[in-house]
Amino acid sequence: MRVAIPVWGSRVSPVFDAAGLLLVVDYAGDREVKRHLVELPTGPLSGLVNTVLASRTEELLCGAISRPLLDMLQGEGISVTPFLAGEVECLLEARLGGRLADPCYLMPGCCRGRRHRQRGRGGHHRTAGRKEP
């Protein structure tokens, strides 16, 4: 499993849309086997999405993230756990322990209706003016 988290010093970047560095961590089961850093581009969101895709990230942990960027990443099949705050190592540890939904790891104002979105492409969108077949 390849997990990525945008980093700012020792903390998770507050806003993924404006993050500069992505820490990519490989796991074999619960054991960390490798980690490396990827520079994130500034500019259009598509550049960020392409960089994350190129890093072959399967799961992304991040801070605040705008809705369009979240939709694009999830549309590419990447599992995203957004609105996390705090020290990167604590978050990675909490992920292994299944504790990421604990309020202490969440940004303020994000406790209600908390989500852990699953991977997967939306195959059947309801669209404006759509008719059912």
Add this chain to the structure above:
Amino acid sequence: MTPAPGELSAEFLEEHAATILDSTADGIFTVDPRWKITSFNHAAERITGIPRDEALGRTCCDVFRASICEADCALRRTIDTGEPVVGKAVYIVDAQGRRIPISISTAVLRDEQGRFRGGVETFRDLTLIQELRKELSGQYSFADIIGKSHRMQDLFAVLPQIAVSGSTTLIEGETGTGKELFARAVHSLSSRRSGPFVVANCAALPETLLESELFGFKRGAFTGAHKDKPGRFALARGGTIFLDEVGDMAPALQVRLLRVLQEKTIEPLGGTGVEETDARVVLATNRSLEDLVARGEFREDLFYRVNVVRLELPPLRERREDIPLLVEHFVDRFNRLQEKDVGGISPEAMALLVGHDFPGNVRELENLVERAFVLKRGGVIEPADLPPALRPEEGGGEDVASGPLSLRDLERQAIVAALERNRWHRLAAAEELGIHKTTLFRKIAAYGIELPSTDGRSHPR
């Protein structure tokens, strides 16, 4: 220090500081030297969507979540340089993932001895201002598609999700509604954006030619097939294939398309095996596929296969509020292309356009603006610059003598006059006009100029 008569004491101000801060429309928060939030006013709660009790004591970047927190924190810069930041435009991301445009100002808090005690940041929600600015500058466009109507905005809202889904997409709309533009947007917003975007018009080619165009052929498949030729599906690998006018596809080809969609394989003509294709398929039609299915002209199984995601593009007559925006866009475009300085359109001419039904949709509107540009170098487009059919006082008649003429009208008049002067002798008229006789014959046919039963060939001038 004792306050002067009428002045408020420092104690009073301190006691009522929270009330004062809560009375402003701007968000205000303060931080201590460890960047922890120490106060958070009502407006800050409203703009960020974060309750005060959740904000207090938290690291400011986790609360504020501004685009500049990481790379260029305004407060840190103020502390470092001593210079306040005033009205810097940035955005924050709220808990719903909305980007909220704000302007921020900062100041350092120091105690009486000048020691650093923290900072204060004030911020103003610019959402409304940006909306108004958008309205004024008419920036209602998305991936080259123009529209501020609710129906277009609804389409803009779902387009990114449809694009990233990778699903087969059906675009329905009358001719001239921008189906190919939407197809291109679906491609350019998807992860396939760096791959090819291949267009095939199913109505433009005969069945057998379309089959070889779509699926390709192998050497020796038929007379003249001297070497392998890849089809459009093969060319679209890693990208998107746009099949326009799919409602006109012949039944035999519909079966083959169904197989492509079901099995993701193509079988080139004359080939013995199948080839895989990963091209994303976007289809468009200006006919109702449901009606075609009901009439037995379109396979039902194929209809369900292509009807995964459907976009219905509204005709222009159902989004008339977009007409001024589109006219402005086309005027800008033709000014640039033709290096002219047309200042826009008069209210009277705009009223005529908004009242027109536009059976040809946006393409027809574009042609009308282009037509009006033919004789104009500056000024604004007036009713007289529009075709007679749009001008009520002329009842749609052909009399165009009263107003400026289009290049086409002028050319027609010039040809008729030359023919009349030369007693309908077409070679002589062509020589006078300085064009070849076959060009003249073609223009006579194109303009539907009726020739008299006896002409100048038997009675030369």
